[in-house]
Amino acid sequence: MRILHILNHTNRLNGHVHAAVDLACAQKESGHDVAIASGGGDFDALLAKAGVETTFLDHTRKPRELVTALTALRRFVRAWRPDVVHAHMMTSAVLAFPVCKLSGLPLVTTVHNAFEKSAILMGLGNRVIAVSEAVRASMRQRGIPASRLAMVLNGTIGSIRFRGRDRTPVALESPSILFVGGQHPRKGLPDLFDGFAIARAKHPDARLYIVGGGPYLSTYQEMVGKAPYAEAVTFVGGLDDPFPWMLGADILVLPSLADPAPLVLSEAREAGCAIIGTKVDGIPELLEMGEAGILVPPQSPQAIGEALLSLLDDPDNLAEWRRRSQLNIGHLTIDRVMRETLAVYEAAGAGKRSGRAAKN
Structure with missing residues (x-):
């Protein structure tokens, strides 16, 4: 499967970025073709080492920049030909929605920050992933149909980010x-x-x-x-x-x-x-x-x-x-997160599209 993730940047210290990077790397390691379109950041070197392709996509929330970003995303999608697009933040979903409509691609969104009022924009996805049952209930209350909602609980164990990490405990005063x-x-x-x-x-x-x-x-x-x-x-x-x-x-x-x-x-x-x-x-x-x-x-x-x-x-x-x-x-584990996310892609129609592409 060819999977395109979209997020605002790839800098550290943002939970949604860590989750998206972990998922993209796990998908690549399991044999899928994976790309990330973002404003770039700290994890780009890790993504390149993992074989995940990256392309720059400015997420600045200004009319001129957003129009430029839409054009760039449309161009990349036509050239890279993903089977599914996965948006991880509100601006990413807004950018991806018209491009996916024009391209006939399934759009999957993940609600990472349900406490934000603008999280309702994640309902633009054909399938909407909630990172906990509590988030799924919250999105259901906001009017997202249950048939379009899926729950994939966050998990990090086994992430490529942690390989080779220092496992020497810091000496802290106890308790x-x-x-x-x-x-x-x-x-x-x-x-x-x-x-x-x-x-x-x-x-x-x-x-x-x-x-x-x-x-x-x-x-x-x-x-x-x-x-x-x-x-x-x-x-x-x-x-x-x-x-x-x-x-x-x-x-x-x-x-x-x-x-x-x-x-x-x-x-x-x-x-x-x-x-x-x-x-x-x-x-x-x-x-x-x-x-x-x-x-x-x-x-x-x-x-x-x-x-x-x-x-x-x-x-x-x-x-x-x-x-x-x-x-x-x-x-x-990130392996469980990856498997459950792939199942959401297939429910959104990515599996059928990937199968047709393989026959052509």
């Missing part, structure tokens, strides 16, 4: 509590800070590490700097690969207020962290509905503090939740 993610309000970091304060009142040796960058980084640094526990918190900043920090951590906390299907959870589970996550969006699904991680209500520092204490007070309980993080972990 160590870790957050990995963007510094945005929807990630709920103030709740984690307040929950950490509750736990540290009883465990003054506890340490909190914050990995990630974003527009609110300086705000959160200032917030923590005024707190009595400031010396126990380390802001690491953005990292290309936070996995060694997960390997070195005892507990990972994800206090999100909205999170469709965060990739960090499959990585943290692979690393063997005990995990605390909020009961929002796809987080429960990635934690086996509470069997592989402790679930707490969102916007509840008290619940986060109590969950931390349940682990810090009892080393055996901490060890048990680290063990439980491995429950059904084989379901979080």
Whole structure:
């Protein structure tokens, strides 16, 4: 099958980019012809090494640039002749829709950021992939017919991005509590800070590490700097690969207020962290509905503090939740994501088109 992915860029530190790159490389490795049209970025060298073709497509949201991008995409599609087009963001779907209509190609879209109002534009696809059951329900409520919706839960284990990665745990002061993610309000970091304060009142040796960058980084640094526990918190900043920090951590906390299907959870589970996550969006699904991680209500520092204490007070309980993080972990592989996505392509008509092309 010839598969064309479209996304706004290929830079690191964006979950939808990681998911699309993982999928494209896995598809290429399994024998398909794969290309990515994007604004380019950090992963282009990796894509080239994996044999995934790349072409530049400007996603700037201005009329003139969008017209130029439509022309460029139409030209590339006519020359490369994909069997299916897979758009991963709203601008990508808007660009792909008319080109697919003119070319008679099936368009598949993936809803990565269901919390955005513009996510309804992903309904332009012949088939719409939701990255969790929670996202599928959200899109159904927005009017996308169930017959056009499919669910493919995110997973990263086995990704080409991680081959040859450093698996040496970072030496952290124990007990160590870790957050990995963007510094945005929807990630709920103030709740984690307040929950950490509750736990540290009883465990003054506890340490909190914050990995990630974003527009609110300086705000959160200032917030923590005024707190009595400031010396126990380390802001690491953005990292290309936070996995060694997960390997070195005892507990990972994800206090999100909205999170469709965060990739960090499959990585943290692979690393063997005990995990605390909020009961929002796809987080429960990635934690086996509470069997592989402790679930707490969102916007509840008290619940986060109590969950931390349940682990810090009892080393055996901490060890048990680290063990439980491995429950059904084989379901979080990129191979499973690839196979289920290919099935969506076939349901959209790509298999028939590919078969006709093979006969010609």
